[in-house]
Amino acid sequence: MAELTTTLSGYGAAQQKEASQDVVATRELEKESAKLTEATFDVTGLDLFYDQTQALKDISMKINKNEITAFIGPSGCGKSTFLKTLNRMNDWVEGCRITGKVLFEGKDIFKEVDPLALRYRVGMVFQQPTPFPKSVFENVAYG
Template sequence: MALTTTTYGYTKERSGEARPVSPDIAAVEPGSLTFEINHMDLFYGDHHALKDVSMDIRTHEITALIGPSGCGKSTFLKSLNRRNDLVENCRITGDIRFEGKDIFREVDLLALRTRVGMVFQQPTPFPKSIFENVAYGPRLQGISHKGELAGIVEQSLRQAACWDEMKDRLNQSALGLSGGQQQRLCIARTLAARPSVILMDEPTSALDPISTQKIEDLALELKEKYTIIIVTHNMQQAKRISDKTAFFLLGELIEFDDTVKMFTDPSNPKTEEYITGRFG
């Protein structure tokens, strides 16, 4: 039997190969609640940006956040891993729970941002090699063994569907990749930190149609293991990939329902007006 040790959720066999181990905290059944948001209000100084938002986000589903520019969907997304803490004069009231725990009182901030990763609108690779981009998070978590890091990098690039494109370029600068490749590299970098949730803030808005399709296909594959919440201006994208859709307007959650239901039989006239292109 191979000798094994476990470090930060990766099992390292004597050969040095790393393979993932699911931690107890991530052993959540599909359909259970990942986030519970109740009566959330968010203020930037005197500006009331989000108003009495309540919704439940289920595990291993893709939830799309839609609405016109400035409606609060990205602000809501960033609240889920407390990135709005960085905004001066930002204040949040109400209750946000991650796996049953209050994210402000019962969850360590670093642990929250590790478990709830984020991919941004513009690809943000570090000015480092492809390998070092993906290994960045594991190194911060204390992993230094070369074989273990190599295993994590390979696994993460495979999960992000870019191993075959990048395996012979690992020591080259990530800045030399195309925009679509950079975005998938950023997803791989997020996965390497072992999140259970991936927040995506318009991840395809700067990409061409082929790269967009690759990201959408990837999201559908990743939801088998991760909970995904995506902000999008693209109605068709929301219809194609999401299980649930939330429609925001002027800081209010107008409607939240199964995607098929919302796009075929919306409950609110404002939702119907938006998804049929009458405004926005």
């Protein structure tokens, strides 16, 4: 009888251990899921002006980590302008003014993030070459 009691209590302990492992595994999955859906970019109320001309109006969106996001629209609708805003390539455009908030991994790209560090992490590839407004040597050396 003592052997049967030991076997049963050992079985109960094993079940409790498995249940606690299941809870831990579930929590880990929830954490991983939260990481996968966290926003890399969180854009709120973004307006962009070239002098008096408004190129972007009230853009609000989240771009999630590990997801593919596509911008589709006609020529001249602001797709490239918006993308250039995400890594502050518009800093070199004279007369460009931006309002609203753009967060990259929770930090405001205009107040809390160094532009060079941002460009290091957020690369851009365009259909047409878009050199910086510098000399040919400086554009090649930048890369």
